[in-house]
Amino acid sequence: ADQERFDRLRTVEVKHGRIAMLAILGHLYTTAGNRWGGTYDLAGHKWEDLPTGLKAITTLPPEGVAQIVGFIGLIELGFGEIKTDLEGWCENRMDAQGWDDKKKDSKRAIELNNGRAAQM
Template sequence: RTTSIKMSLKLATFAAALMGASAFVAPNQMGVAKSSSALKMSFENEIGVQAPLGFWDPLGLLAEADQERFDRLRTVEIKHGRISMLAILGHLVTTAGVRLPGAYDLAGDQFSSLPTGLKALSALPAAGVAQTIGFIGLIELGFAQIKEELEADCEARMDAAGWDDEKKDSKRAIELNNGRAAQMGILALMVHEQLDNNPYIINSL
């Protein structure tokens, strides 16, 4: 059973890695129809398409895609990257022993008693997990209402800082790459935690 679980985790890791990077980062060589070539050429100049991989879409997520679909996938990628960067930071901080003060339930159980990583999910009461998911849902709904306003505000702040288009694109590319690395990083931490309860393999080197 243990071997089966480990194999499933490895397959899930591989699939997630492909999905996370597939849409945006050498040309697709998986037999995508020629009719999509012109569209794909337009995506090869998008932010995030850079060395060493260039444009990489092995799963064909952008086959026959229009700009609207690309923009939707890009928004999802940025969001997942930001969440993953926060997750990496949270994992490092809690592994170092930092916890919120006080209790997390009416029974008086302390945040300091919670384990690090995925184990914290099973330690929390179901109501606590549900509240977290509900809060995330509210954030999503709220963000959808003010998305354009926030984008305009961010653009204005960059202009006020004297950033030209080249610098803006450079900063956006940096964020994309950091987010991609964080997605792979938090996935690796979770997998290693499940395999041998040692997410930070550097400690074993």
């Protein structure tokens, strides 16, 4: 059970690291002044009027935040269903690139460390 638990925790750590890395990219992108064009609801509120960072959540209506949380929950449920297929696909892609075990381990360590840094 110890190896099983470790594998589960490592999978969660990698997943959260990937999410954190995407969040950092999104934050940098919007802080640089980039926004989607148009409106984000039927009332006509514009994307460019949203503040950056965590302040954006406080300006959204509660229904919008609930939609975001619900969508994240659906993604989480879907990830549980495709986890094994996704891992196999990634492994096959690394093999197709001709990577040996040493290079695969190096790339995994780089991803893990970048994810940890993004979470901080």
